[in-house]
Amino acid sequence: MSCVRPDRMDLYLEGELDAAERREIEDHLAACPSCRRVLEERRVIDLAVAGLPAIAVPPDFARTVLDRLPEEPRPAFGWLASVATAITLLLAGLLGYHLLTGESLAGVLVSVGRSVMGFFGLAVPLLAKVLELGKVFLRLARDFGAALLRGLQTVSSLFRPEILGLILALAFILLFLVVFGVRKIVSLGEKS
């Protein structure tokens, strides 16, 4: 074997080579004083660098960072939670209307579309107010979304997955019972 390349020597010193490569290098080192000297030289540099003195950190460093922290960590995709909540509320509204009145979803969408167009046609001056309200609504939705996320995080940390699954299933059953119960009451009212 020819002399060991310095980059291989470094990987050898760092334990990055497999057993066969190590053995090959060790066999060569046993017979080559020049490579042994170079290896020793490189080992000293590694040891010296690993032993460089630590840079002193003041004892109150962590406290200083904590004092600069904002109130709480920003939730991931905070804006996305707002949008998702708004869309969920809109869909829930449409679905609720469909379930309560029995109107087709397409019909609901068309009538909502007409209403919106009519609204914009007739109440352009009120647009600014609507935007203001929208901002408030989004803020509320965002807060609601964040609270919901926090609540879910807390619940998920309190219960095991199987318990969580059971709770979710019960919640869905309860929701359906409430929706269909309301629908039944409305239809009874219509008959009488």
Place this chain on the structure above:
Amino acid sequence: MNDDSSLVRKALKGDRKAFEMIILRYQQPLVNYLGRMTGDREAALDFAQDIFLKAYSSLASYRTTFKFSTWLFKIAANHMIDHWRKKKISAVSLDQPYDDDEGSPRIQVEDREVSVARKYELAEVRARIEKALERVPEALRELFVLRHVNEFSYEEIAEIKDLPVGTVKNRVFQAKEMLRRQLEETR
């Protein structure tokens, strides 16, 4: 259980004590890295504060499938890049080859009669390495520090710097060669 993931979960729920434990766990390695990169203790401490604040703000984006230390040092490495950009320091471009990233290193070991190690005690070598490190270009020095001071694996450094493992190995080797040559020159 107080591993990094559980500390992050607690910190996300508003537990500041948990984040304090994260700081206490990583302040020393982080300041060592920043100190070797800036050559200035005060700047290193300021940067470390900023990096912990950034980490806290984006804590929710941390995924427990990755090592927390790798995630934190990725923030630190990006912070250093921003710093060099702002200061317009001529940080050596990562695309600029020092030798040939792909091929075998061209560093020669011609002068094998001269042994740096044998002539100096470790302490003296350390003092000289400290100075010599400052003269190694940032892009090489950073990888060398992450490997030999912070003792990250080559794979972790590749993840921190978004570089192929082979490139990381090659650049760490080049940094060490630069150090070795400088030590020889200043004998």
